Amino acid sequence: MVLGAALSACGASAADDDEPEHRAFDLPGASLTVDSDDSALEIVASDEQPEGEIAVTRWFQGTVAIGSDPKVTWSMDGDRLVLREKCSGVVADCSAKHRIVVPRGVAVTVESDDGSVRAEGFRDALAVRTKDGSVRVTDTSGPLELRSGDGSVRAEVSSPTVRARSGDGSLHLVLTAVPDRVESRSGDGSTTIELPRGSYRVDSSTGDGAEDVTVPRDDSSSHEVTARTGDGKLTVRTAN
Template identity: 70%
Template sequence: MTRTASVRAVAAAAGAVVLAGALSACGASADDDKHPDHRAFALRGHTLTVDSDDSALEIVASSAVRTGTVDVTRWFQGSVAVGGAPRVTWSFANDRLVLRMKCSGLVADCSARHRIEVPRGVAVTVEDGDGSVRAQGFRDPLDIRTDDGSVRVGDCTGALTLRSGDGSVRADVSSRTVRATTSDGSIRLRLGVVPDRVEARSGDGSVGVVLPRSSYKVTTGSGDGSVHVSVPRDDSSRHVVTAHTGDGGITVETAN
């Protein structure tokens, strides 16, 4: 009896290891969700806060969205071998959109993605615990923070504040004020108009800034890396550019 029980225990353990390996090898992807959920929320004011714990986010300002409405599309895939069923939730109150994912247990594998469409004229703040963030089309201020993930922004003219705890930051915009920070990752900024102020700071990663032809007051600093500044410099200029990194090269150049 004891030997039989031991054999069964070993077989069960081996089966669990095989199952764990198989599930982890597959890897859940929200892109595999062919039937995403959709919901519209009523926006009362002219500001929106997106509070997400674990999701890739795409945020778009569009004139096609009705005034006073936030349209959200959600893709989700997940599995838990042993434990509660995975699930995602969304809620909206006081112009704050809260997105949550519950995925815990033995061999938990989940993936979520949200596309958030907001009307023009809305300033947006993003607080993402874990996930990449993409945004485009904003004419109003945009403030993005993700603790773990990349940030990509395009086609914006409003003031930008972009922060990642662990990930790269990219922006191709016509904003006059851009502040980009990452603790671990590279920063690439391309400005379509002469900015009033650009700040780019990386704890560990290269920094590149491409600017329209003009004179700039430029301040740079690298703990370990080369620095190359080719834009015309003028310490009395009202157009200020600051680029710093703890470890990596810095390039500040004029667009071709």
């Protein structure tokens, strides 16, 4: 009966955790790597966060019908925040989410195996790499690198340099300030790049899909855009 109930239950959602845990970790320098195996992540840079410290909030829901009880762990190894979920057995159903607040002036690298990543507020370098999950970045002006193996990538930023790649999923970049360089590549999915008014040196190609480049082009421009898509429509246009 327990197994039958577990089979018929709805999927676990970390949002149902009404009593999230909070913890602060010391940060020894001006860089942080977030190493996560299976969790949705929200990462925020804030002037209100004390220097030399990060604040982490964790939501978790999980059940295993037959097997070891599920659990999540968090630890700091130098400048690496390690987040792990253990959820295995018969009818294992778990969901985790972490919100990480870092002080301004910290460069962040995210390495995620499975889970969506959202980030905002960065003035310093930000790199997000997830094997399976969507990526969303807003309110960011530092150098930006975004990569998803399987998931959409979206950014609305004023970064001078943006490098974005999606193996399987759409890619949408909105630049709110004229960038020095934008590089994008999508294996299977549409790509849309919206740019402020200006002239750009554009190098674009698509393997199987329509191509619509309407920004003013100037081969001598110092503002470069390189866009590639294997299978999907490619659009490079001036933002409204």
